[in-house]
Amino acid sequence: xxxxxxxxxxxxxxxxxxxxxxxxxxxxxxxxxxxxxxxxxxxxxxxxxxxxxxxxxxxxxxxxxxxxxxxxxxxxxxxxxxxxxxxxxxxxxxxxxxxxxxxxxxxxxxxxxxxxxxxxxxxxxxxxxxxxxxxxxxxxxxxxxxxxxxxxxxxxxxxxxxxxxxxxxxxxxxxxxxxxxxxxxxxxxxxxxxxxxxxxxxxxxxxxxxxxxxxxxxxxxxxxxxxxxxxxxxxxxxxxxxxxxxxxxxxxxxxxxxxxxxxxxxxxxxxxxxxxxxxxxxxxxxxxxxxxxxxxxxxxxxxxxxxxxxxxxxxxxxxxxxxxxxxxxxxxxxxxxxxxxxxxxxxxxxxxxxxxxxxxxxxxxxxxxxxxxxxxxxxxxxxxxxxxxxxxxxxxxxxxxxxxxxxxxxxxxxxxxxxxxxxxxxxxxxx
Amino acid sequence: xxxxxxxxxxxxxxxxxxxxxxxxxxxxxxxxxxxxxxxxxxxxxxxxxxxxxxxxxxxxxxxxxxxxxxxxxxxxxxxxxxxxxxxxxxxxxxxxxxxxxxxxxxxxxxxxxxxxxxxxxxxxxxxxxxxxxxxxxxxxxxxxxxxxxxxxxxxxxxxxxxxxxxxxxxxxxxxxxxxxxxxxxxxxxxxxxxxxxxxxxxxxxxxxxxxxxxxxxxxxxxxxxxxxxxxxxxxxxxxxxxxxxxxxxxxxxxxxxxxxxxxxxxxxxxxxxxxxxxxxxxxxxxxxxxxxxxxxxxxxxxxxxxxxxxxxxxxxxxxxx
Numbered sequence: 001x002x003x004x005x006x007x008x009x010x011x012x013x014x015x016x017x018x019x020x021x022x023x024x025x026x027x028x029x030x031x032x033x034x035x036x037x038x039x040x041x042x043x044x045x046x047x048x049x050x051x052x053x054x055x056x057x058x059x060x061x062x063x064x065x066x067x068x069x070x071x072x073x074x075x076x077x078x079x080x081x082x083x084x085x086x087x088x089x090x091x092x093x094x095x096x097x098x099x100x101x102x103x104x105x106x107x108x109x110x111x112x113x114x115x116x117x118x119x120x121x122x123x124x125x126x127x128x129x130x131x132x133x134x135x136x137x138x139x140x141x142x143x144x145x146x147x148x149x150x151x152x153x154x155x156x157x158x159x160x161x162x163x164x165x166x167x168x169x170x171x172x173x174x175x176x177x178x179x180x181x182x183x184x185x186x187x188x189x190x191x192x193x194x195x196x197x198x199x200x201x202x203x204x205x206x207x208x209x210x211x212x213x214x215x216x217x218x219x220x221x222x223x224x225x226x227x228x229x230x231x232x233x234x235x236x237x238x239x240x241x242x243x244x245x246x247x248x249x250x251x252x253x254x255x256x257x258x259x260x261x262x263x264x265x266x267x268x269x270x271x272x273x274x275x276x277x278x279x280x281x282x283x284x285x286x287x288x289x290x291x292x293x294x295x296x297x298x299x300x301x302x303x304x305x306x307x308x309x310x311x312x313x314x315x316x317x318x319x320x321x322x323x324x325x326x327x328x329x330x331x332x333x334x335x336x337x338x339x340x341x342x343x344x345x346x347x348x349x350x351x352x353x354x355x356x357x358x359x360x361x362x363x364x365x366x367x368x369x370x371x372x373x374x375x376x377x378x379x380x381x382x383x384x385x386x387x388x389x390x391x392x393x394x395x396x397x398x399x400x401x402x403x404x405x406x407x408x409x410x411x412x413x414x415x416x417x418x419x420x421x422x423x424x425x426x427x428x429x430x431x
Numbered sequence: 432x433x434x435x436x437x438x439x440x441x442x443x444x445x446x447x448x449x450x451x452x453x454x455x456x457x458x459x460x461x462x463x464x465x466x467x468x469x470x471x472x473x474x475x476x477x478x479x480x481x482x483x484x485x486x487x488x489x490x491x492x493x494x495x496x497x498x499x500x501x502x503x504x505x506x507x508x509x510x511x512x513x514x515x516x517x518x519x520x521x522x523x524x525x526x527x528x529x530x531x532x533x534x535x536x537x538x539x540x541x542x543x544x545x546x547x548x549x550x551x552x553x554x555x556x557x558x559x560x561x562x563x564x565x566x567x568x569x570x571x572x573x574x575x576x577x578x579x580x581x582x583x584x585x586x587x588x589x590x591x592x593x594x595x596x597x598x599x600x601x602x603x604x605x606x607x608x609x610x611x612x613x614x615x616x617x618x619x620x621x622x623x624x625x626x627x628x629x630x631x632x633x634x635x636x637x638x639x640x641x642x643x644x645x646x647x648x649x650x651x652x653x654x655x656x657x658x659x660x661x662x663x664x665x666x667x668x669x670x671x672x673x674x675x676x677x678x679x680x681x682x683x684x685x686x687x688x689x690x691x692x693x694x695x696x697x698x699x700x701x702x703x704x705x706x707x708x709x710x711x712x713x714x715x716x717x718x719x720x721x722x723x724x725x726x727x728x729x730x731x732x733x734x735x736x737x738x739x740x741x742x743x744x745x746x747x748x749x750x751x752x
Contacts, residue, residue, distance in 0.1 A: 099503045108510030108537065111549045124525050124540075124548050125584035127568030127629075127639055130609045133664050137708035138440050138750030142457035143732065155459065159737045212460070411500075 025086035153222065154211060157204030162192035169195040171250055174323070175206050175228075176235035176259040180215060187407065188235060188257070189213070195251030199244045203228060206260055219262075231257040256324065303397055304331075305389035308369060319387060321400050323408075326352045326372065328385070354408050358382070358416035360401040362394050370394045372401070375412040382416065441497060441748040442713065443484050444721045445472030446701075448740035451486055451495065456713070456723065456747070459733045465495050465502045473516050475746035479524045484746060487515035492529055492539075508539060517561040528570055530558035536572045538584065552582050552589070562603040566628070569642060571612070573600030579614055583641050590641065594622040604669075606662035611683065612644065613669055615660040619653030621671050622646070623686065648686045652679060658701055663709040668726070670712060672700035678714050680726065690729040694722070704747035717741035 018027045162170030174188045189209060193202050204223045211219060219226075228244045229237035237259035244253065300322035306314035307328065320327035329349045352374055359373040369388040376383045389397075405413060445451040451472060453463040470488030477484055477497070484495045486504075490511050493504035513532035520527050520541075526548065530536040536558055538550035556576035563570055572580040577600055579592040594600075598616035605612045609628065615621045625647045629640035652660075653673035660671045668689060672678040677693040678700045692700075698717035705712050711732065712724045721735035721742055 102501075103504055103507050105507045105509060106539075108508070108539075109549060111551055120548060122585055125568055127566040127585070128522075130565045130607075130628075133607045133707070134751055135665055135708050136751050137706040137710065138752045139456050139706045140708050140710050141752035142440065143711070146457050156736065158460065161461070 023086065025090060028086065028090065154204050154208035154219075157201055157208045157223075160194050160197040160201050160205045161209075162194050169251060171195050171253075173202075173250075173255065174231070174257040176231050176237075176257065177206075177210065177215065178237060178259055178261050179217065179219070184215070185235060189215075190408075193250055195249070197250050198246065199228060199248050199250060200224075200246035202250050203246070203260065225262060227261050227263050228258045229261055230255055231259040233257075235259065237261050301396075301400060302327075303389060303393050305370075305387040305393065308386040308388055314388060317387070319389075319397065321397065321404070323404065324354050326354065326357055326374075326401070328352075354404060356412055357401065357405060358413045359420075360398050360405070362398055368394055370397050373416065375416070439481065439748075440750050441477055441481065441484075442721075442735070442745065443475055443477070443747075444715055444735065444738065444742050444745045445475055445486055446715070446719075446738060446740055446742035446744065447471045448719075448738050450738070451475070451484070452735075452737055453497070454721070454735045457733070459723075459735055461735070461737045463500070465504070467493065467504075472744050473514060474518045475744045476518050476520060477746050477748045478520055479522055481748060485518050485520075485527065487518040487529060487531075489514050491515065492518055492527070511537075513557070516557075516559055519561065519563055521563070522567055528561055528563060530561035530572060532557040534558060534574070536561050536570060536580075536582065538570075550584065552580070554578065554580060559600055560602045562605060564605055564642065565607055565609045566642075571603045571605070573603045573614060575599040577616065579603060581641065581644075586641075588641060592644065595620060601657050602659045602661075604661045606666040606683075607664055608666060609642075610666065611647065611662065611669075613660045613662065615652065615657035615671055617656050619651070619655055619657045619673055619675070621650040621652040621657065621660055621669070621681075623648040623650070623669070650681060650686055652681070653677070656699075658699065659703055661703050661705065663705045663712075663726075664707055665709040667709060668705075670703045670705070672703050672714065674699045676700065676716075678703055678712070678724075680712070680729075690726070692722075692724050692729055694731060696720070697722070698741075701741075701743045702745045704745055706747075707749035707751075713745060713747055715742040715745040717743075721745055 015031055019031065022028070162172070170192050172190060172192045175191050176188045177185060189206065191202070191206055191209060193205055197205070200223050203226050206228075207219050207223060207226065223246075227246075229239075230241050230244075232238050235257070243261070243263075244258070300320060302318050302320040305317060305319055307317045307330075308314050316331040318327075318329045318331060320329065327349065328351075356375045356377060357372060358375055361371050361373075363369045363371050363386065367388055368391045369386050372385045372387070374383055374385070375381075387397075440456045442454040442456040443451055444454065445467060449467050449470070451465045451467050452461050453465075454460065455462055467486055467488060470491065472486050472488055474487040475484060478494075482497060483505075484497055486493050486495065490509060490513070492508040492515055494506040494508075495501075495504050508527075508529075511529075511531055511533055515529050515531040517530035517536075518527065519529075524541060526541055527539045528536065529539065534554050534557055536552045536554075538548070540548040542548075552570070552572065554572060554574050556574040556578070558572055558574050560573040561570055562573075568584055570582045570584060572582060574580070577593055577595060577598045579594065579600055580589050581592070582589045594614060595616055595618070598618045598620070601615050601617055603612065603614045605626070609626050612624045612626055613621055623646075624644040627643040627645065629642050631639050650671070652671040653675045656674035658672045658674065660669060662669050662683070666683055669681045669683055669686070670678055671681070676697050676699065677691050679691050680689040681687065682689045692712065692714060696718050697714075697720075700714050700716050702715040703712055710726055712726055713721060714724065715721045719736070719738045719740060719742060722731050723733035723735075724730065725732045
């Protein structure tokens with residue numbers, strides 16, 4: 001129930017209503033620049049003791065959560081309301097501005113000939129003796145060294161790699177390679193493909209990366225010999241569904257994990273049913289008996305805990321960890337007078353992509369807690385989330401996150417680890 | 432920064448798809464793409480210290496870090512009203528030269544931000560190409576009206592040369608030991624001169640007089656538009672590229688045709704570069720593809736596939752093994 005006697009609430013409500021009902025994004029631009037919440041806050045401090053603007057108050061630097069609403073997450077599929085397109089557009093504009101700020105600009109200046117120092121001019125435009133160039137070539141050496149490398153038959157598919165493309169929409173998909181040995185199968189290949197590629201081209205790209213990474217056993221034949229299946233959570237191909245139609249466009253699908261399977265015969269239009277059956281038979285034989293408990297840990301799992309704040313009481317939350325993100329959802333709590341005054345009734349559900357998570361460590365505190373370190377891409381600094389829960393949960397959270405980070409750890413994690421090893425080295429020197 | 436700077440092989444290509452791609456030259460793998468917004472890429476060059484790539488486009492010259500993952504340029508040179516068609520560097524990196532359709536060639540002082548020693552050379556027609564003499568003191572500027580200007584940077588003295596009436600000069604090249612100069616025009620004709628180095632100045636003054644040219648040969652190189660000409664590092668070959676979908680290699684001993692680099696799908700060949708030992712040539716073509724050719728066999732050794740539009744320029748730096 002809203003409190004219509006609270007003028008700040010009403011102001012905030014009016015502001016939000018403007019933003020929500022305006023598809024052009026103009027309101028947002030104007031109102032954001034006005035930074036009304038800040039004004040409210042400043043005035044509010046004079047009038048109120050409690051907190052008024054719960055959503056934006058706590059963005060301080062002591063490692064508390066920097067809220068990102070679920071709507072800004074990475075889901076590219078499904079319907080998106082037009083309003084969210086505005087957000088996306090604004091976000092893009094902001095990023096472009098940030099990028100532009102990193103570029104230094106040097107404007108042409110008409111040379112001032114009267115002021116030109118003759119000595120300087122003579123020095124910098126001095127003619128030199130022409131000397132013979134070296135005639136050894138690193139390229140020729142590399143070409144000779146790599147002359148024996150068989151050209152991957154799949155090289156023509158290299159152009160569908162989304163990593164070497166800019167701006168083109170891409171899909172990042174985990175590919176489980178069923179032809180590899182049971183041990184290697186635990187390490188799926190992450191492929192970034194341009195969304196406009198066909199499934200057969202994605203297969204080609206996977207095969208190209210496979211041979212480029214020198215995975216064993218080597219692939220033979222052409223892309224027609226392979227098929228992509230929907231992968232189950234443990235990475236085994238889901239035999240209940242047919243393989244993805246090679247002519248379909250990748251962008252149409254929303255799968256994040258697929259399994260590459262070698263089919264016995266190249267599928268042919270006429271005998272499709274039969275072929276599918278043989279492939280499925282092979283699936284069943286190839287289906288790994290035991291996938292090990294480790295890989296299971298890439299599935300979504302949720303844990304209960306309390307998010308620690310510096311001053312206020314802790315918020316009860318659900319911590320969800322999956323292959324590509326960490327979610328923090330507040331649990332609905334019963335409202336008492338204290339919670340109304342002191343807690344954050346609407347701590348927004350937060351979703352951190354796994355790429356920004358850099359580390360996860362158990363803390364030696366009482367009661368036990370776990371710290372998740374991440375990189376805040378907006379504020380460009382490291383941050384820390386502290387979550388209090390029982391020791392068994394902590395163990396699970398740490399094991400699970402570490403496992404995922406091991407495979408998926410990105411640039412931020414490398415940077416963080418590098419930084420920490422430097423800090424530790426320094427600390428040990430001081431000691 | 433880079434692991435083994437001067438030794439690394441760098442290949443970058445750019446064109447009409449508003450991006451520049453870096454390639455692993457020996458494998459054909461694209462290692463990185465950087466943005467080149469709002470403009471095609473007219474010319475590319477690598478700084479002598481192998482740290483930056485310069486891309487000339489419409490009204491801008493942008494500099495990209497070579498050993499980084501930053502997809503954006505780090506320096507943007509601007510203040511030019513038209514297309515920039517040529518870019519290159521002094522061998523010690525003191526200054527950068529550019530030429531453009533605003534009928535001028537410029538020298539940008541790279542030592543400080545305030546362009547202390549910048550220079551400008553104005554001509555009457557849009558500049559198509561600028562070539563630095565290996566003595567680092569003379570710029571050869573070719574323009575659309577068919578004039579080659581020889582601009583002595585120290586004395587500001589300049590001379591003009593018109594090899595053929597009503598033919599636009601498309602590219603000029605001087606071999607590394609400065610024995611020959613070649614220029615190709617839009618009729619597909621290529622002119623070659625012998626260069627005679629300038630004399631030492633009298634009374635102990637440093638420097639020398641301007642280089643003298645003596646006509647050497649005229650090649651009817653291509654039937655269509657000529658685009659680029661370049662001497663191989665050992666000066667044994669002169670390469671010419673053209674709108675006739677080929678690149679041709681000429682022996683400099685007698686200027687006879689050595690071989691024609693052509694393949695079925697190739698379209699206009701816009702740019703060419705040689706490996707340091709003159710064993711390989713790399714071409715950039717309108718069919719979105721760059722190719723590595725073995726000069727001995729005239730066969731394709733590698734293809735660089737990934738651009739989505741025509742390629743118009745490439746920058747290649749070979750390393751010492």
